[in-house]
Amino acid sequence: MDAPQPKPNPGVTRRQFLHGGMRAAALTGLGGLLGVVSWRSTAGTMVWQLDPQKCLRCGQCATACVLEQSAVKCVHAYAMCGYCQLCTGYFEPEPNDLNTGAENQLCPTAAIKRAFVEDPYYEYTIDEKLCIGCAKCVEGCNRFGNGSLYLQVRHDRCLNCNECSIARVCPADAFRRVPVEHAYLSKQIAH
Amino acid sequence: MNFSVPHRRISRRRFLRQGMSGAAAVTALRLTRPTGSAASSQDNPFAYDLDRYRKVDPKLVHYERVGRFRCPQPEVRRLALGPEGRLYVAAAKYVTILDRAGTPAGDIACPAAPRAVAVAEDLIHVAFKNQVALYDGKGQRTAQWEPPPGRPFLTGIAVGKNDVFVADAGNRVVLRYDRSGKLIGRIGEKNRERNIPGFVVPSPYLDVEIAPDGLLRVNNPGRHRVEAYTFDGDLEAFWGKPSASIEGFCGCCNPINLALLPDGRCVTFEKGLPRVKIYGADGAFECVVAGPEAFTDTGKEKSVMDADTGAHGLDGVVDAAGRIYVLDLVAGDIQVMQRKANV
Numbered sequence: 001m002d003a004p005q006p007k008p009n010p011g012v013t014r015r016q017f018l019h020g021g022m023r024a025a026a027l028t029g030l031g032g033l034l035g036v037v038s039w040r041s042t043a044g045t046m047v048w049q050l051d052p053q054k055c056l057r058c059g060q061c062a063t064a065c066v067l068e069q070s071a072v073k074c075v076h077a078y079a080m081c082g083y084c085q086l087c088t089g090y091f092e093p094e095p096n097d098l099n100t101g102a103e104n105q106l107c108p109t110a111a112i113k114r115a116f117v118e119d120p121y122y123e124y125t126i127d128e129k130l131c132i133g134c135a136k137c138v139e140g141c142n143r144f145g146n147g148s149l150y151l152q153v154r155h156d157r158c159l160n161c162n163e164c165s166i167a168r169v170c171p172a173d174a175f176r177r178v179p180v181e182h183a184y185l186s187k188q189i190a191h
Numbered sequence: 192m193n194f195s196v197p198h199r200r201i202s203r204r205r206f207l208r209q210g211m212s213g214a215a216a217v218t219a220l221r222l223t224r225p226t227g228s229a230a231s232s233q234d235n236p237f238a239y240d241l242d243r244y245r246k247v248d249p250k251l252v253h254y255e256r257v258g259r260f261r262c263p264q265p266e267v268r269r270l271a272l273g274p275e276g277r278l279y280v281a282a283a284k285y286v287t288i289l290d291r292a293g294t295p296a297g298d299i300a301c302p303a304a305p306r307a308v309a310v311a312e313d314l315i316h317v318a319f320k321n322q323v324a325l326y327d328g329k330g331q332r333t334a335q336w337e338p339p340p341g342r343p344f345l346t347g348i349a350v351g352k353n354d355v356f357v358a359d360a361g362n363r364v365v366l367r368y369d370r371s372g373k374l375i376g377r378i379g380e381k382n383r384e385r386n387i388p389g390f391v392v393p394s395p396y397l398d399v400e401i402a403p404d405g406l407l408r409v410n411n412p413g414r415h416r417v418e419a420y421t422f423d424g425d426l427e428a429f430w431g432k433p434s435a436s437i438e439g440f441c442g443c444c445n446p447i448n449l450a451l452l453p454d455g456r457c458v459t460f461e462k463g464l465p466r467v468k469i470y471g472a473d474g475a476f477e478c479v480v481a482g483p484e485a486f487t488d489t490g491k492e493k494s495v496m497d498a499d500t501g502a503h504g505l506d507g508v509v510d511a512a513g514r515i516y517v518l519d520l521v522a523g524d525i526q527v528m529q530r531k532a533n534v
Contacts, residue, residue: 059235082393084413084443086433088463093241094435108237120391120413134237143239144442144463146394 046177048164052150052187054174057135057142061151064166065133071158072133072151072166074111074126077187080148083121089141089149090114090124106136128154150187244435244464247482251437253469253534254480254515258527260293262518266304269347269448270518270525272508273310278516278525281305286317286326291510293525299330307358311350318345318357323372336372347398347448349407354422356407360397363390365409367422378424379409387426388414396447396462396504403455404472410459412444417457417474430474435464438476448506450515458515460505467505467517467528480515480528 012020050061050072061072086098090112095104100114111130115123126149133151141149153175167175178185264282271279277296278289286299286308299315307318314333315326321343325334339345344361355368356378367376381389390397391413400408406419406427416431435441446459455472458480467480486505507517515528 057239059237062237082413082443084393085391086415086443088443093239093244093441106239119388136237136239139239143241145444 045180047153047155047160047180047183048158048167048175049153049178049183049185050151050166050170051174051176051185052152054172055135055138055151056172056174057139057151058171059134059136060169060171061166062132062134064169066159066161066165067157069157070133070166071154073128073131073154073157074133074135074137074149075152076124076126077148077150078123080146080187081124082146082148083117083123084145085120085122087114087122087124087141088144089137091140093140106140108132108134108136112137124149147187152184155183241435241464244441245483247437247466247479247484251479252482253478253531254528255531256481256485256526257514257529258292259524260289261522261524262289263287263295264298265523267518267520267523268305268506269307270506270508270516271308271310272510272516273315274312276510278508279308279310279315280518280525281308281317282523286315289525291516291527297330299326306345307348309348309350309355314350316348316350316355318348320344323348323355323357323368325372334372336368337374339366339374344395346395349399349401351401351422356399356401358397358399358409360392360395363392363397365397365399365407365420367424376422376424378407378420378422379411379418379426385425387424390414391444393444394447396444398448400449400451402451402472403453408449408451408457410446410449412440412447415440415445417446417449417459417470428474430470437466437468437479437482441466447504450507450509452509452513453511458507458509460507460517462504465503465505465519467507467515478534481517481526485526486519486522 062070065071090106091098091104092106097104102110109130109132111127113125113127117123135151138149138151141147164175262280262282264285264287267280267282269281273279276291278291280287280289284301284304286301286305288296290296301317303319305317306320309316313328317324317326322338323336324332327333339359341362343359345357346360347358349356353370355370357366357368359366364380365378366374367378369375379387379390381387390411393413396412398410402408406421409418409420411418415433416429418429419427421427432439440446441461442463445461447462448460450458452458456477457470459468459470465483465486469477469480471477504520505517507515509515513530517526517528
């Protein structure tokens with residue numbers, strides 16, 4: 001009896017190789033397309049927001065936004081505010097006097113308004129048209145006070161870019177997409 | 192001369208492997224965002240500039256560090272000195288007892304976070320957010336006082352011979368109790384007839400100490416001053432001014448805590464710009480115990496100099512020899528400061 005001949009290695013023909021390759025490429029492309037479609041549909045319901053707990057007050061919100069005046073603004077959690085006479089978010093670290101003189105104010109655009117309530121309490125409000133989102137007041141308030149001033153992306157201004165130019169440079173990774181139903185990340189009293 | 196470079200052959204497998212690792216490296220680089228260093232405060236045109244206040248003139252610093260130890264419990268808040276010379280630290284849900292070298296001598300487990308502690312004889316008075324409890328030397332709770340009315344947030348406690356004074360930052364008042372826990376007086380509330388302007392307490396830091404002159408010393412942080420009251424609530428004197436410079440109290444609300452030297456001089460503790468300073472009994476600035484630079488080398492990611500609201504601040508006590516024990520709320524350690532020999 002003759003010894004059995006070894007089965008010839010079927011191998012892969014060039015045609016089969018090309019077929020397989022094209023099929024794999026088509027599947028990959030389809031997967032990618034589905035990914036893009038699903039991301040686009042989510043992007044419509046998600047918006048950019050800044051987590052105030054992570055914010056480092058680096059100043060880049062004022063300069064990195066694609067808008068001429070940043071969509072990031074200072075907001076005020078009144079429930080946290082101490083209504084201080086010497087508000088470190090309003091006054092320079094060593095003001096000449098505790099009055100509204102421009103030389104005493106910390107804000108480079110005078111966007112914070114100070115109003116007398118009763119001795120010795122004052123209320124501070126942000127004029128968003130003037131605020132450039134530089135976070136100078138936020139730093140002053142967080143360093144010495146209760147941290148009631150903080151930054152938020154204002155959605156009446158934000159273009160909701162696919163790739164937020166502030167998020168790209170944010171050193172704290174404080175920007176993230178949030179559902180449009182919960183578009184703001186508010187600060188609250190901790191105690 | 193022949194300078195031709197020898198031709199190096201590379202296998203297909205090696206070529207693919209190197210190509211793939213190169214692509215992976217490029218992808219990783221693209222995914223890595225620019226981080227912290229690119230946005231340092233030096234590059235920030237809107238920086239809140241406190242640099243000139245971060246260093247104190249060395250001639251004004253009359254104390255040096257002679258010891259430092261870490262508290263075993265996290266979330267340290269207040270410090271007290273017992274009559275036997277041991278340190279009592281209000282931290283997390285414990286009052287931790289340390290000897291003066293920092294060796295743990297025991298913990299008293301508490302049902303809530305202790306906000307302040309004071310020790311008299313063998314009785315440990317612990318102020319929680321809304322009530323005072325007493326513990327014996329073995330850590331057993333022996334009494335619990337009625338919560339004060341209103342919205343209390345107790346932050347300071349001092350025990351005298353017949354009285355216990357409790358600083359209530361929530362109601363902006365110092366409560367006077369007898370030693371049995373009966374409320375017998377309210378001190379420092381706004382009262383035009385008694386010429387008392389009232390405490391301004393933007394953040395929960397109100398402290399009370401009993402001075403050797405028989406008066407209370409209470410910080411009034413929103414007014415940037417220290418006030419002296421009789422036990423019956425008459426305002427006798429006050430001193431202090433707002434200023435970021437070394438003589439004054441910085442920020443919106445300082446000093447946050449007080450301690451008294453045996454001769455009645457006052458040690459003040461500030462937040463924002465962490466500073467420990469000594470003022471004469473009349474309020475004249477005398478010297479610095481520790482400036483902001485004393486709190487930077489903590490080995491932690493953030494020092495008390497850079498920490499945000501809520502977890503920052505300092506507290507301290509003075510022992511009979513005049514050494515000042517400074518509790519750093521961010522680093523969670525105690526620095527022992529002693530007056531320099533040559534000042």
